[in-house]
Amino acid sequence: MKTFTLLLAAASAASAHYTLPTINSAPAWSAVRQAKNWQDNGFVGDVTSSDIRCNQLSAGNETVAVAAGANVKVAVNPNAYHPGPFQSYLAKVPDGQDVNKWDPTGAVWFRIYAEQPKFGSQLSWLSAANYDIKIPACIAPGKYLMRNEHIALHVAQSSGGAQFYLSCAQIEVTGGGSKAPTNLVAFPGAYKASDPGILINVNYPVPTSYVNPGPATFTC
Numbered sequence: 001m002k003t004f005t006l007l008l009a010a011a012s013a014a015s016a017h018y019t020l021p022t023i024n025s026a027p028a029w030s031a032v033r034q035a036k037n038w039q040d041n042g043f044v045g046d047v048t049s050s051d052i053r054c055n056q057l058s059a060g061n062e063t064v065a066v067a068a069g070a071n072v073k074v075a076v077n078p079n080a081y082h083p084g085p086f087q088s089y090l091a092k093v094p095d096g097q098d099v100n101k102w103d104p105t106g107a108v109w110f111r112i113y114a115e116q117p118k119f120g121s122q123l124s125w126l127s128a129a130n131y132d133i134k135i136p137a138c139i140a141p142g143k144y145l146m147r148n149e150h151i152a153l154h155v156a157q158s159s160g161g162a163q164f165y166l167s168c169a170q171i172e173v174t175g176g177g178s179k180a181p182t183n184l185v186a187f188p189g190a191y192k193a194s195d196p197g198i199l200i201n202v203n204y205p206v207p208t209s210y211v212n213p214g215p216a217t218f219t220c
């Protein structure tokens, strides 16, 4: 009986996993670098693994143009079912580097979006199939990687329990300005398993605040 219950739990957990395969309706895994979970919908659990960077399986082959100040529509397939925040980061592709292949190691990422829940008798998150993420209007034009993640917190009460669903998209920002991004971080490096937004019981007692993991969000 116990085994049966566990199997059911495992089956429902598996069906609740997801990928982030596209932005702005581009063909799946073209302007988004194909992620290791593209078939099994699995997650990254170790924040010290290099998979926390892009969970990358293979290079991209498209770039989506977006005006600075406009939104990028990030799709989650089927949807970000689990409770937890959506977050987005950018890293500028250095001059002379191939946007399809550049490996964004080191402190190159700045955060542009961090979802906060609504508070009440339980935490309430967007858990959406699409997230509209605004590209800062003041950043320099050029090619960027956009690291999008959903952090599932349903079993995050034990260390290593938080589940990271992520991928890296390739965009070319047009227009814009010249403000230098601040609060740059590396992946791995930006998160610790013990961060209060990663090691957290979201069910009991119901939190009255939530601290997003990562650096302060960059603003223009």
Ligand SMILES: *[C@@H]1O[C@H](CO)[C@@H](O)[C@H](O)[C@H]1NC(C)=O
Pocket (backbone or CB within 6 Å): 028, 029, 030, 034, 060, 061
């Ligand atoms: C880009 O990659 C996708 C996914 O691997 C593939 O289906 C598509 O054919 C590729 N496009 C080009 C132009 O190589």
Ligand SMILES: [Cu+2]
Pocket (backbone or CB within 6 Å): 013, 014, 015, 016, 017, 018, 082
């Ligand atoms: Cu799941």
